[in-house]
Amino acid sequence: MGRLRKKGKAGAAKAYMTRSTAVKKLQCSLADFRRLCILKGIFPREPRNKKKANKGSTAPTSFYYAKDIAYLLHEPVLNKLRDHKAFAKKISRALGRGEWSIAKHLEEQKPSYKLDHIIKERYPTFIDAVRDIDDALCMIFLFASLPANDRVSAALVANCSRLAAEWQLYIMHSRSLKKVFLSIKGIYYQADVMDQNVTWLVPYQFTQNVPSDVDVRVMLTFLELYQTLLGFVFFKLYTDAGLIYPPPLDTTRDEAGAGIGAFSLQVADRKVAALEPNNTAKKASSKEVRQAIKSIATGKSPTGRVESMDVVDDPPKATEVDEEFVPHPSANDSSPTASLPTLQSLSSVPRSNSSSLFSPYTFFLSREVSRPVFEFLIRSFGGRVGWPVSSGSGSPFTESDESITHVVIDRPAVTRNNESCEGNEQKGKRKDVQPQWVVDCINAGRILLEDLYRQGATLPPHLSPFDAKPGAYDPTAPLSEDESGASIHEENEEVGGAESESEEVKGGTKEAVPVHVDAESLRAAELAAEVAGVEYDEFQTEVKKLQTTRRGVGGKTAKRCDEEDMSKVLLSNKKRKLYERMKHSQRKQAAEHDALKEKRKKIDRQKRQSAR
Numbered sequence: 001m002g003r004l005r006k007k008g009k010a011g012a013a014k015a016y017m018t019r020s021t022a023v024k025k026l027q028c029s030l031a032d033f034r035r036l037c038i039l040k041g042i043f044p045r046e047p048r049n050k051k052k053a054n055k056g057s058t059a060p061t062s063f064y065y066a067k068d069i070a071y072l073l074h075e076p077v078l079n080k081l082r083d084h085k086a087f088a089k090k091i092s093r094a095l096g097r098g099e100w101s102i103a104k105h106l107e108e109q110k111p112s113y114k115l116d117h118i119i120k121e122r123y124p125t126f127i128d129a130v131r132d133i134d135d136a137l138c139m140i141f142l143f144a145s146l147p148a149n150d151r152v153s154a155a156l157v158a159n160c161s162r163l164a165a166e167w168q169l170y171i172m173h174s175r176s177l178k179k180v181f182l183s184i185k186g187i188y189y190q191a192d193v194m195d196q197n198v199t200w201l202v203p204y205q206f207t208q209n210v211p212s213d214v215d216v217r218v219m220l221t222f223l224e225l226y227q228t229l230l231g232f233v234f235f236k237l238y239t240d241a242g243l244i245y246p247p248p249l250d251t252t253r254d255e256a257g258a259g260i261g262a263f264s265l266q267v268a269d270r271k272v273a274a275l276e277p278n279n280t281a282k283k284a285s286s287k288e289v290r291q292a293i294k295s296i297a298t299g300k301s302p303t304g305r306v307e308s309m310d311v312v313d314d315p316p317k318a319t320e321v322d323e324e325f326v327p328h329p330s331a332n333d334s335s336p337t338a339s340l341p342t343l344q345s346l347s348s349v350p351r352s353n354s355s356s357l358f359s360p361y362t363f364f365l366s367r368e369v370s371r372p373v374f375e376f377l378i379r380s381f382g383g384r385v386g387w388p389v390s391s392g393s394g395s396p397f398t399e400s401d402e403s404i405t406h407v408v409i410d411r412p413a414v415t416r417n418n419e420s421c422e423g424n425e426q427k428g429k430r431k432d433v434q435p436q437w438v439v440d441c442i443n444a445g446r447i448l449l450e451d452l453y454r455q456g457a458t459l460p461p462h463l464s465p466f467d468a469k470p471g472a473y474d475p476t477a478p479l480s481e482d483e484s485g486a487s488i489h490e491e492n493e494e495v496g497g498a499e500s501e502s503e504e505v506k507g508g509t510k511e512a513v514p515v516h517v518d519a520e521s522l523r524a525a526e527l528a529a530e531v532a533g534v535e536y537d538e539f540q541t542e543v544k545k546l547q548t549t550r551r552g553v554g555g556k557t558a559k560r561c562d563e564e565d566m567s568k569v570l571l572s573n574k575k576r577k578l579y580e581r582m583k584h585s586q587r588k589q590a591a592e593h594d595a596l597k598e599k600r601k602k603i604d605r606q607k608r609q610s611a612r
Contacts, residue, residue, distance in 0.1 A: 080113035136226035137200035175355035257392035358383025413456035
C-alpha cells in the first residue's frame with residue numbers, strides 16, 4: 001500500500017504560496033514585503049492550476065514560489081526592517097511623553113541597512129552588472145530632472161544628478177557613445193561599454209512634475225537599489241580607466257551653472273602606492289579618512305599623487321606589455337600551428353575613426369540650443385565646444401574666437417543690413433547648422449553636407465539608428481519598379497492623359513476575377529479532410545464560405561489565399577482562432593505599410609511637380 005498524502009502538502013499547493021501567507025510567514029508589513037521583493041528580485045509566479053495551488057479556492061490572488069519566501073527568511077535587510085519598526089514605536093512613545101533627550105538619543109542610534117551584499121548576490125560578475133544598468137540609468141536621469149518636493153527629497157535629486165554627471169564624464173572620456181535618437185519621449189543614447197550595448201533615455205529639459213496617481217514609493221525602492229548598483233559599476237569603470245572615483249566637484253563652478261564642467265577627472269598614480277614601504281600595515285584613523293574625503297570633495301589632492309584635468313579626451317593607454325605568442329609545432333602533428341591573437345596584436349588592428357569624428361572642428365552653441373545635450377555629444381566625439389555666458393559659465397572660448405568652424409543654431413535666418421564687413425567675413429568662415437546635423441553625423445559615422453542642415457532650411461527626416469523589428473517598414477528602402485511606375489501612372493491620371501486606358505485595365509481585371517476555387521486545391525483539401533475524419537457536409541459548408549469571401553480577388557493572390565484558407569478546415573477551433581488573430585495582425589501591419597508607401601508616393605509626386 002502506497003503512502004497516503006494529505007491534501008495541500010504536495011504538488012502545486014506546496015510549491016506555491018499566496019502573498020498573504022508569505023507576509024504572515026515573514027512577520028512584516030505589506031509595504032516591507034514589497035520592498036524586499038524589489039530589492040531581492042522576487043516577483044509573482046503564475047501556476048498552471050490556480051485552484052490546486054490555492055488548495056481548492058478560486059479566489060484571485062498572487063502566488064510566489066515557497067523557496068523564494070524561504071530565501072527571504074534569512075535576509076539581513078528583513079531584520080533591519082524589524083528593528084526600524086521597533087525604533088519607530090520607541091521614538092513615538094518618547095515624543096508623546098515629552099522625553100526629548102531620550103528621543104534625541106534614539107534618533108542618533110537609528111537603524112540603517114546597506115545593499116552591498118544584495119548587489120553581489122544578484123550580479124556575480126561585472127559584465128552581468130553592466131548588462132543590467134539600462135533601467136538604472138533611465139531612472140537616474142529621470143529623477144535628476146524632477147523637482148524636489150515632499151515626496152522626492154532634494155538630497156536624492158542631487159545624488160541622481162551627480163551619478164548622471166559621472167556617467168557622462170566616463171562616456172566622454174572613453175569615447176564609447178555610438179548612437180543617438182531624438183524622439184518624442186526624450187533622447188535615446190547607446191554606448192558600447194565592455195563590449196555591451198548600454199541604451200538609456202534622457203528626458204528633455206522641460207519643467208517636470210510628479211503625477212499624483214504614481215506610486216513614488218515603488219520607484220524610490222528601485223532607485224535605492226539602482227544607486228548602489230551604479231556606485232559599484234562606476235567605481236570599477238573609473239578604476240580600470242586609471243581615474244579617481246568619485247571625480248571631485250568644484251562647488252563654485254557648479255553654482256555658476258558649469259554643469260559637467262564642474263567635475264574634474266583626475267588620473268591616479270598607481271606606482272606611488274606600490275613603492276611605499278609598509279603601506280598595508282599602517283591603519284588610517286577615522287580623522288585622516290574624513291580629511292581625505294574632504295580634500296577630494298574640494299578638488300585638492302592631499303598627497304599630490306594625482307594629475308588633475310578638466311577634460312580627458314584621449315582614452316587611457318595600456319601600460320602592461322603583452323608577450324607575443326610563439327607557436328611550437330607538435331611532434332605528432334606535422335601541420336603548421338595556427339597563431340593565436342594576443343592583446344598586442346588586437347591593439348595594432350586599425351580602428352574606426354568615428355570616435356574622433358568632431359576632433360578637427362570647433363563648435364559654438366547658440367543660446368537657444370540645449371547646451372548639456374550637445375556639449376555631451378560633441379565632447380564624446382573629440383570636438384571642442386563653447387557657449388554664451390547666458391547658457392552657463394565655464395566656456396573655453398567666446399563667440400569671437402577665430403577657431404570656430406560650426407555654429408549650432410536653431411532659429412530662423414534674419415538678414416541684417418547694418419552688419420559690418422568684419423562680421424560678414426567672420427561669418428563666411430563659419431558654417432551655421434541646425435542641431436540635427438550633429439546627431440545625424442554621429443549616426444552616419446561621417447561628416448554630412450552642411451547645406452541640407454543650414455539655418456532656416458527644411459530638415460531631412462530624422463530616422464532611428466536602432467535596429468527595427470523584422471517586417472517593419474523601412475523608409476530608406478527605394479520603391480520597387482512597379483510601385484514607382486504606379487506612382488507615375490497615378491500622376492498621369494490626375495493630369496487626365498490616360499483615362500480610357502485605366503478604364504480598360506480596370507474592366508479586364510474585373511473579368512479576370514475567379515469566382516470558383518481552384519480544382520486542384522479543392523481536391524487536395526477534400527482528401528485531407530477525409531483522412532482527418534471531417535464530415536462531407538461540414539467540408540462543403542466551409543467551401544461555400546470560402547467561395548463567397550474570395551469574390552473580388554483575382555490572380556495568384558486568390559490561389560494563395562485559397563490554399564491558406566483550405567488548410568484552416570483541418571484545424572481545431574482554438575487553433576483556428578489563434579491563426580485568424582495572427583492573420584489579422586499581419587493584415588493590420590500590411591495596411592500600415594501601404595499607408596506609409598502611399599504617403600511616400602504623394603511626397604515624390606509633389607517633388608516632381610515642383611521640379612517641373
